[in-house]
Amino acid sequence: MVNTDLLIGLDDTDSKKGMCTTYLAALLVGLLKECAEIADYPLLVRLNPTIEYKTRGNAATAIKIKTSHADRVKSVVIGAVAQNAELNEENTNPGIVFAEDSDAEALSEFTERAIKHTVPLEDARKIIADMELGYHYFKNGRGLIGALAAVGADRWLVDNDYTYELITYRTMERWNTSRYIDEKSVWIADSETYPLTWDTVDVHNKKIVFAPHSPCPVLYGIRGDDIKAIESAYEMVESEPVLMRQVFRTNQGTDSHLMHATIPKVIDGESYVLDGIISKPPRVIEGGHLIFKISDPADGPSIECAAFEPTKNFRNIVRSLIVGDMVAVYGSVKDGTLNVEKLEVMELADNVVRCNPACPSCGKRMKSAGMNQGYRCRKCGTCSESPETEVLKRDLAYGLYEVPPVARRHISMPLIRYRSSDKIVHPSR
Ligand code: ATP
Numbered sequence: 001m002v003n004t005d006l007l008i009g010l011d012d013t014d015s016k017k018g019m020c021t022t023y024l025a026a027l028l029v030g031l032l033k034e035c036a037e038i039a040d041y042p043l044l045v046r047l048n049p050t051i052e053y054k055t056r057g058n059a060a061t062a063i064k065i066k067t068s069h070a071d072r073v074k075s076v077v078i079g080a081v082a083q084n085a086e087l088n089e090e091n092t093n094p095g096i097v098f099a100e101d102s103d104a105e106a107l108s109e110f111t112e113r114a115i116k117h118t119v120p121l122e123d124a125r126k127i128i129a130d131m132e133l134g135y136h137y138f139k140n141g142r143g144l145i146g147a148l149a150a151v152g153a154d155r156w157l158v159d160n161d162y163t164y165e166l167i168t169y170r171t172m173e174r175w176n177t178s179r180y181i182d183e184k185s186v187w188i189a190d191s192e193t194y195p196l197t198w199d200t201v202d203v204h205n206k207k208i209v210f211a212p213h214s215p216c217p218v219l220y221g222i223r224g225d226d227i228k229a230i231e232s233a234y235e236m237v238e239s240e241p242v243l244m245r246q247v248f249r250t251n252q253g254t255d256s257h258l259m260h261a262t263i264p265k266v267i268d269g270e271s272y273v274l275d276g277i278i279s280k281p282p283r284v285i286e287g288g289h290l291i292f293k294i295s296d297p298a299d300g301p302s303i304e305c306a307a308f309e310p311t312k313n314f315r316n317i318v319r320s321l322i323v324g325d326m327v328a329v330y331g332s333v334k335d336g337t338l339n340v341e342k343l344e345v346m347e348l349a350d351n352v353v354r355c356n357p358a359c360p361s362c363g364k365r366m367k368s369a370g371m372n373q374g375y376r377c378r379k380c381g382t383c384s385e386s387p388e389t390e391v392l393k394r395d396l397a398y399g400l401y402e403v404p405p406v407a408r409r410h411i412s413m414p415l416i417r418y419r420s421s422d423k424i425v426h427p428s429r
Contacts, residue, residue: 003067004068005101006064006101007154010060010095013086013094013143014055015092018175018176022167022218022248023169027084029063031080034076035067035073041247042246043064043157044060044061045150046115046250046410047060047114047145048117048269048271049271049409055091057410062147073098077096077136093142096135097151098133104151104154110124110127110152114146115257116259118269128144133148163225163254165247165250174240176215180240181239182238185238189222196230198253198416198417199253203429207405253413261274262275263276266338268334274303275297276296276326277297278293279293282321287308289309291337303338312404314402320396321345325347328346329342341403342402344400344423355388356375356388357386359377359379362380400415400424
């Protein structure tokens with residue numbers, strides 16, 4: 001019998017009411033042991049975060065196995081998806097792709113596209129047909145896009161940056177109920193393993209951020225760069241019973257969605273790093289969101305940027321910006337507005353303010369002498385017609401800032417992971 005290396009890609013099995021594609025992958029890792037050997041960590045790939053069909057974090061998964069029972073494997077996988085996917089939900093359209101592990105190299109480019117751009121379903125179908133890959137789908141089969149990208153991630157992650165997440169799952173009778181996790185144990189687990197694990201807690205906002213609030217089967221996830229540190233954090237966390245746990249290799253925390261571009265090249269539904277000069281200062285709108293504009297340093301077109309209320313203390317950085325500051329903004333563009341995830345302060349403009357002139361005799365600030373009558377020193381009686389200007393000290397340091405863990409997207413790189421030595425970073429914790 002031939003022992004084949006197979007990659008199984010899965011996507012679009014969940015809805016806002018329940019399930020999670022990572023749960024199905026973890027379940028399959030257990031179920032497939034009967035007919036296959038699990039060859040590596042399963043993959044969890046976060047695709048373009050702006051996709052309108054996504055349930056939450058636009059995740060797709062892939063499992064790598066060795067088997068001499070490919071037909072049995074396929075029927076176990078299709079059966080598990082049929083049984084567990086939220087097929088009654090309109091927006092759940094599962095897709096499964098079966099490929100040989102040698103196919104991953106050719107699919108890596110498709111993975112890159114699905115992380116950064118919007119891919120039509122027909123393109124995924126054509127690649128599947130051209131490469132003669134095995135597949136199965138339910139309903140409109142949109143999940144084939146993510147499933148195909150997850151297979152290509154087996155190669156894509158090798159050529160790019162990756163991290164790990166250990167996800168724990170709840171026993172079925174607890175789904176849809178509030179989670180029991182001992183908070184104190186989580187703070188200890190974090191302080192013992194940070195920065196090899198990250199985004200478990202938000203210190204500034206005093207919040208535990210590693211557990212979802214949705215009705216899905218996930219209890220919590222521990223993210224990091226080092227599997228040993230992740231495992232040791234897991235050992236420290238006390239919680240309700242864990243049904244199963246699974247470590248995934250992933251592009252979470254890598255900023256793989258971002259593309260360097262200039263403002264005129266920006267299109268909706270993609271994520272960028274854009275250099276610009278503040279051309280409209282930050283203003284608060286209803287709900288506590290901050291809106292400002294940056295203009296292209298070369299030829300002037302501008303783009304609106306937003307630091308939304310959930311970004312909490314990050315807005316203090318944005319609030320300090322003034323017209324003329326040179327920045328780089330990082331984030332996704334939707335409806336013409338860039339949702340800021342990171343901000344680099346590159347040059348600070350002089351903060352010039354008008355003030356009443358100083359009295360040449362006593363040095364004290366003169367007072368207004370009345371409408372259109374200039375200024376007069378109350379003590380000395382000296383007069384002046386025009387105000388003076390003063391350059392105020394800026395309370396903002398150069399470097400890269402980020403939204404706090406409580407507002408961090410799965411795919412965004414925490415600055416504590418930032419490896420480039422040419423930038424000053426201000427990690428938010
Ligand atoms: P969760 O993260 O909770 O598992 P989700 O947020 O991953 O859920 P899905 O239910 O998987 O959301 O829905 C995303 C859908 O969008 C899938 O059908 C997937 O194939 C498709 N999709 C993903 N990336 C792209 C892309 N770049 N272009 C077009 N479609 C995409």
